[in-house]
Amino acid sequence: MKSLLKAFLSTLLALVALTVHAADQDDAAKAAKEILALLQQRQFETLWDSQTSEFFKKRMTKESFMANMTVGRSQLGSANEARFVDMAYSQTDPTTSIKGEIYAFNYATSYTAGKFYERIVVIKEKDGRFRLAGLWGAPATAPTPTSKPQ
Numbered sequence: 001m002k003s004l005l006k007a008f009l010s011t012l013l014a015l016v017a018l019t020v021h022a023a024d025q026d027d028a029a030k031a032a033k034e035i036l037a038l039l040q041q042r043q044f045e046t047l048w049d050s051q052t053s054e055f056f057k058k059r060m061t062k063e064s065f066m067a068n069m070t071v072g073r074s075q076l077g078s079a080n081e082a083r084f085v086d087m088a089y090s091q092t093d094p095t096t097s098i099k100g101e102i103y104a105f106n107y108a109t110s111y112t113a114g115k116f117y118e119r120i121v122v123i124k125e126k127d128g129r130f131r132l133a134g135l136w137g138a139p140a141t142a143p144t145p146t147s148k149p150q
Contacts, residue, residue, distance in 0.1 A: 024124065028103035029087065031130035032120045036107060039118075039135075040079035044069040053123050053131035055098055077112025085117070093121075100124055102133065108140060115140040 031051065038047040047069075048062050060068075085106040092099045101124035109116050121134035 024101055024130075025087070025089070025103065028101070028122050028124070028130045029105065031122045032103070032105040035120050035122070035132050035135075036082055036109075036118065039069070039073065040082065040109075042069075042073065044073075047132065051131050053125055053133045055096075055123060055133050056131075075113060076116070080110040080112070082107050082109045082118075098123065098133070101130075103130070104134075 035047060035051050038044075038051065044066055048057075048065050052065070085108050087106070088104045090102045090104075093102060102121065103123075104119055104121045107118045107120070109118050117138050117140050119134070119136040120132065122130040123133040124130050
């Protein structure tokens with residue numbers, strides 16, 4: 001009977017953990033989508049003030065963020081579309097040693113200047129909200145065809 005009770009409790013705890021993780025994933029995805037929208041609408045100050053993590057703010061000043069976003073993103077032109085590509089989850093980032101609930105979302109985006117991949121990394125903060133912890137972008141190049149041996 002004790003074994004059955006232990007198995008039941010273990011299963012129940014696992015289900016609760018999965019539910020919490022799924023809710024976090026949904027919240028993280030929503031935050032990343034909002035961040036991407038703010039970037040595409042060039043709402044950099046709003047992004048900094050309300051959607052940027054303390055981790056990120058400790059590594060860059062607001063003025064530097066505003067300058068980098070304004071100069072870098074002005075070259076992209078108007079946003080045309082954004083499509084979710086994939087998501088990755090981790091509890092630590094080996095490059096920065098940050099620990100927490102970390103989600104990285106990749107999007108295929110297009111602007112007047114062309115097609116790009118954009119990665120938005122969010123981290124869960126003490127207040128339970130996910131905020132920007134990292135941001136990367138690169139031109140999306142067409143896959144190189146593989147040559148067949150002759």
